[in-house]
Amino acid sequence: MALSRSARRLSFGVMALVLSATGALAQSAGPAPTPSQMQVARQLVEANGEARAFDGVIPNIVDGAALGFLQTNPDLAKQLRESATAVKPEFEKRKGEIVDIIATAYASRFTEQELKDALAFFSSSVGKKMVSDRAQIVQQSVANIQAWGGKLNAEAMERIRAEMKKLGYDL
The missing domain is CATH 1.20.5 (Single alpha-helices involved in coiled-coils or other helix-helix interfaces)
Incomplete structure (x- = not known):
């Protein structure tokens, strides 16, 4: 349950990156990406390794949520750890949302052909x-x-x- 200082920093840094990406997208005045752009962008995010860079984010967020309860209920450490472990699989299913956030950032800035070219490079x-x-x-x-x-x-x-x-x- 206890996160190392570097894991907490990574988790907060990743959350800040994700939040800034979503904020930047909300401010974007360009047209919404097409479904085919999004498909290629998702493939690019997987191929370039960015999706794997966020593998620990969801477990860290869930552990952080449990730690929030631990501060006011220190005697429940074992039960909170068990509860966090029990709900992690439910939240791990949402990793695709992170991929979509990153893919949307790419798709809103690159044409479909540019995305295909980048994907071709990362597939080489x-x-x-x-x-x-x-x-x-x-x-x-x-x-x-x-x-x-x-x-x-x-x-x-x-x-x-x-x-x-x-x-x-x-x-």
């Missing part, structure tokens, strides 16, 4: 490799950016120290 061997290697690419990039940021910070501190020395301050 290179597109599939991009999706399968995305997590490792992001992990490597974050580690390298952190190292770069540390180096840049050290250089900036040294330069600020030199500038402050010109002003008569020895840091």
Whole structure:
């Protein structure tokens, strides 16, 4: 039942993304996507890996709802955990709604042909490799950016120290 801090942040971040996407759609002045655009957009969301990126959202939301009750009823932790586990399958069936939200965002911004072209790419061997290697690419990039940021910070501190020395301050 207890979510890790990173899982809670991910859950809230995902909810913010979904809410901002729906808000942006509500503000969109373009024509509604056609059924065929939506069909291709849904396939694209599955092929490009975005649908899988939201796999943990629904369980996290259900666990969060149970945690809300836990704050006022701490003695019911076991029963709340069991209740959350019991209702998760019911809510997991709604994952298609997340796919539809993302697909609508794509379909409202791309023509059907553009969606088909993107789907063709993500269905190709290179597109599939991009999706399968995305997590490792992001992990490597974050580690390298952190190292770069540390180096840049050290250089900036040294330069600020030199500038402050010109002003008569020895840091």
